Amino acid sequence: MVGEKKIRLGIWDTNGKEKSQQELHKISEKLHAVIICFSLCDRKSFKEVEYYMKFAQKECPAEPYLMLIGTNYDKWKSRVVTYDEAETFAMSNGLSYFETSAKDDINVDEAFQLLSEEMAKKFYGKEEAPETEKSNGECSIF
Ligand SMILES: Nc1nc2c(ncn2[C@@H]2O[C@H](COP(=O)(O)OP(=O)(O)OP(=O)(O)O)[C@@H](O)[C@H]2O)c(=O)[nH]1
Ligand SMILES: [Mg+2]
16 A cells, blocks of 8 residues: 555566576566565675666666665575675665565565555656556556
8 A cells, every 4th residue: 555545566576597587578568667686695696686677777668666675684694795785786776775584574565665655656646547557557567
């Protein structure tokens, strides 16, 4: 819910594997937001963020809202990516940034709440009614 408005998000969960990348190209036209997840415990996954960010910026005509998420926040002993470097990357590229733990339920609701608010702005924050959007008022995220 955002205020009085119920926001329905259509979410595609993809991974970095080849088959998913092909699927990603197929749905890229419909995307209104992109959540790029990396593991705070895996530097390689952080390095790959840039690739997906550029993909979203270049290949998605709807100019999707971009969010960066560092996962596995609870595994602080194994953490290798610092808050500062991830946040600096996010800030300098215009992405919002959250660190989450699915295990301990940290920041997951907060991230989806912000996303819903941004989608509400995108769809309702202008004079056009959402039904007039190409997507019939649904927004798409991966
Ligand atoms: N401790 C902890 N484990 C997590 C967290 N999120 C996911 N996991 C575990 O990490 C493993 C992989 O999680 P997935 O969500 O499948 O990871 P993924 O990046 O989506 O993997 P692919 O879809 O294969 O690319 C599973 O065993 C999860 O239970 C978290 O926040 N904390
Ligand atoms: Mg997955």
